[in-house]
Amino acid sequence: MENIRKAMENLNRSMSEGSQTRLIPFEDFLKILTEKPAYAVRNVFQIFHDMIRYYVGEGVDEYPDDPESIEYASYDCTRLFVEDVDHPFFADRLFANRLITLAEALKRGAQQNKIYIFDGPPGSGKSTFLNNLLKKFESYANIDEGMRFETVWRLDQNMLGSFSSQDANPLLEKLSKLLVNHVPVNESTIKDNDADPNEKNHSFYDNQYPLYSTEDYIDIPCPSHEYPLLIIPKRHRRQLLDDLFQNDEFKWKLFTDKAYQWVFRDKPCTICSSLYQALLNKLKSPEEVFKMVYVRPYDINRRMGEGISVFNPGDRPMRQIVMTNPMLQKRINDILKDSNQVKYLFSRYAKTNNGIYALMDIKSHNVERLIELHNIISEGVHKVEDIEENVNSLFMALMNPEDKKNILGLQSFSDRIEYIQILYVMDLNTEVEIYRNIFGKHIDDSFLPRVLHNFARVIISSRLNTRSEALLGWIGNPDKYSRYCDKNLQLLKMEIYTGNIPKWLSEDDRKNFTAKVRQKIIEESESEGKKGFSGRDSIKIFNDFYSSCAREDKLINMSVLCNYFTKLRPDLSKSIPEGFLESMLHMYNYTILQEVKESLYNYNEERISRDIQNYLFSINFESGAVAKCNYTDEKLEITDEFLWGIENRLLGGGTDEKKRLEFRKDTQKEYTSKTLTQEILVEEKNIIETRLYTDLHDRYVYNLKEKVLDPFLENENFRQAIKDYNKEEFKTHDKRIREDVTFLINNLGTKYDYTERGAKEVCMYVIDQDLAKKFAKP
Incomplete structure (x- = not known):
């Protein structure tokens, strides 16, 4: 029994830790505001941007000094979409850049009053993307780095007059609190008499502001999670902030940057504004009113619909359109001695005010919900009986191409819709990461280097358009690169999509690879990735390929790869552009030739x-x-x-x-x-x-x-020494040849991750195919 009691005490302590929300006075909130202004002044659009940056970080530009750069950077989205999630989503470089662009626009306040629809074909991972994004938004919003604040009114009955004692019932009071907060009891501001006074939540102020509850006050949480500064009348905010802040960089941004216009423009919710006016009429002093304004963290809880609400097409509309709390309304009326001053009415949109409201697929009941959002998004308000309710949420939705017909009649709504494409992966490095995640990283051990990536190239070729006006306008005649690239220049486009500028491009073409050309190529990606092998298809195909071709005694090479698509699965060839496999083989030959040359290179x-x-x-x-x-x-x-x-x-x-x-x-x-x-x-x-x-x-x-290979190609002993490497016969070769071969094999391993067997195989392939002469400059 002693062990059980101790175990339960530890469980209670660990589960209780961080479960209580502390209230802080408005004046102390202003202190936090001055100490951490960029942290304390954020709406949902800015917090969304900060969340993306927190998990993704800064991008990497492989060509930082390139004057023609369009800032098409590589972003690592692993922490955002892969780590600590049930089903990972792999964002390729193209989509990651779209997402960062969206986040930056939201931070600037340039694209608010819109619904953001993530549009893409079936099998592109839209649902996985949105679920993971919302999961990380919820996690971020509930830690110190992502904390925001909401308003709670604490009405002092000693100052305002108390209500009749017979109306008070402790059980009903707690129930009232539960209904108002819309959160489990252990997350409310009510504290049981035997609760641990040392429980913690948000570390930087918890110990200073303990929980307590008496008959001296009633707490009225704002159902719209209103930002505390908005309680201050608009005409007085600028003066207050001018007095609070020194003339520093943040103050300049606050007063001039469009991202912070909402601080001076937005109105408080109707409940908060009516409470403020009612209290001011009663107390005759704004200072006394603000003594009743308290602040707490805005805790996000998707399952409870607080801060995040997600609706599936099959979710039926709510029967209760208008929400209230009769007991709390009665207490407000009693304490204010007036039943008309404050109406505690709100809608379901209040629960996601300054949060995220998401629709999974625009069909069935979600079409009705989207139509209902029209006026809300346009005006930022929603009518609740005779009350106007503020709605400043981030609206998101998912859509399949065939569902666009459901909103064709909403022409007036079209300028309020911002489409962000989620397409099939077109970055070959991301495609390979998907295979590694599903089948295990050990699959690399079954392939010669670059062959696994070439499998990804074949899959991606089915998703790209066969004609690219941007590439043709830049390159002109593709035939000049017939030794390195396909006639449709898809292999070139794949390299550019990964952020790589191929070295086999001529000097003139590299010089003509201007920012304008790059932008046109990236823009073409918006019309690609909608056909060909889907994400689900590619996983099935790879599984079949790997099961059929992987051997313990032999690495998968290009011959095995080409044979699979041409002989074992000729049905798949219909989706692969004509001549692509042959061109890919040419590019592979060129690439491994460069690797061998690089590994043999040993100049002063x-x-x-x-x-x-x-x-x-x-x-x-x-x-x-x-x-x-x-x-x-x-x-x-x-x-x-x-x-x-x-x-x-x-x-x-x-x-x-x-x-x-x-x-x-x-x-x-x-x-x-x-x-x-x-x-x-x-x-x-x-x-x-x-x-x-x-x-x-x-x-x-x-x-x-x-020219590094030229002296060796004419020496038959060099080829034989490669075959004999690490065998007894290798000692019989000339010392200089032994040194050169050892240098070559070791470099292929350290620079390009070849195993010893793989390095020998690729060297023999380069010599026997006479690749040095085939790719020699004319």
């Missing part, structure tokens, strides 16, 4: 650096000049032959004279206009830290790597 970095520094110094002199380089201290005889020798490594041996001179002129212009004057003289950077140096270094190394 010091010599490369000196060449580039000498070149940047020399292009500022006339031909025939002799000068000492400021960067390397080498005495240089600057001739056209000297410059040509370095330019040959920077541009490749086949570059004609005109392009070579144009390159030299452009480089000299950038050096004098930015590198020297800005980065070196003003920012005091070392020459090797400048952007121009980095670009030239990458060019130099790239062209050296193009």
Whole structure:
């Protein structure tokens, strides 16, 4: 029995901790406001933005110094959609950027008074997305970082006069409190006599404001969860805030930023405004009125419909349209001695005021609910009998394409609808993460590197449009990249969707890859991802592929992959664009050739650096000049032959004279206009830290790597040494070959995650397919 009693005491203590909501006086709330203003002044739109940023963080731009960047960043949505959820949702890069854009717009206050409909085909994960989003919104709103405040009126009966004692019944009073708060008893402000006075909830003020309940007051929570500052009459708010804050950055934002216009514009709910006026009439002093205004955290509870309400199409409309609390209404009337001053009436929309109201699919009863939202969204008010009720909620909905017909008749509502596309995944890295999540990360061990991602490319190819005006307008003739890309340029688009700019693009095309071109390509994604293999389809196909092709003694290679789609499952080929598999194989060949070259590359970095520094110094002199380089201290005889020798490594041996001179002129212009004057003289950077140096270094190394395999391809012993690697026969090979092969195999493992067996297989493949000659520059 002693163990049971102790166990129950510990259980009671742990469950009670954080279950009580403390009330703080309005004046103390103002103190919190001045100490943490950005934290304490937030509406639902700002809290939604902060929640997204809290879980997602800052994006990563792989090309931070690119002047043509459109800020198409990589956002890690794992904490938001994957961790601590029942069913993970994987947001690809395209959707993550849409979501961040939406959050930023909401924070600025630019797109309020709208309903945000997440639109997408079946199988795109809309329901999973919204459920996870609401779960994290609820979690965030109930921790210190996401805390907001709501108003509770505490009417002092000693000051206002008490009601008749026979009306008081402790049981009914508690029931009244339960009905008013719409939360379980242990979350109300009522405290049992034997409750633990040391219970905690929100840490930064709990210990200062203990719970208590006496017959000296009655608590009237605002059913609309009104923000406390709005109780102050509009004409006095600016003066109060001006007095509260020093002239700092937040005060400037508060008074000038559109995101905070609601602080000065919005009205309090009808119940709060009528209470304020009634008390002012009775007490004759605003100061005495505000002594009866208390504040508590706005606790979100989806299951109770507090702060979040979600309606499925099959949920029938509520019978009770108008809500009230007769007992509390009677107590208000008794204490104010007037039955008409304060009407404690509200609707279900009050429960999600400054929260989220969501509709799962616009069909059946949810069509009626959407129509009902028309005036509410347009005007921000809702009629409850003869009372106007404020509704400032974040309205969300999900919709399948076929359900759009249900709202075609609402033309006047169309400008209040903001569509955000949730489409099939078009980022191949995200597609692979889905496979790893469902089937386990160990699946990588069954594939040669890049083959798993190529499976994802095949799936995604069915979701993309076969013609891209944006890519054709930029690239022109796709045939020039036939060795690396398909005729529809889908492989190129997939790389761009992942944030990667392929290295096989020509210099001219890279230069023409402007912000305008990038924006057009990303905009095309809005019309893609609506057809082809759905998310459910791709999981079934991968399961069949993996079950059929995975072997313990052999890694899955490109031959196995292509064979599956062409011979084992020819039915799937109908959804794959013609020629895509062959083009993908070409790109794979090119990629692994670059990996082998990169892994074999072992040039003298010091010599490369000196060449580039000498070149940047020399292009500022006339031909025939002799000068000492400021960067390397080498005495240089600057001739056209000297410059040509370095330019040959920077541009490749086949570059004609005109392009070579144009390159030299452009480089000299950038050096004098930015590198020297800005980065070196003003920012005091070392020459090797400048952007121009980095670009030239990458060019130099790239062209050296193009020829790195040439000496080995003509040596049959090199091929045999790869086969013999880690065998007894390997010791019989020449020491230099052994060193080169060991260097190659080790680099493939450390740089590209090849196993020893995989590295040997890919090296043999590159040699036997003669890929170096196939991809040699003409």
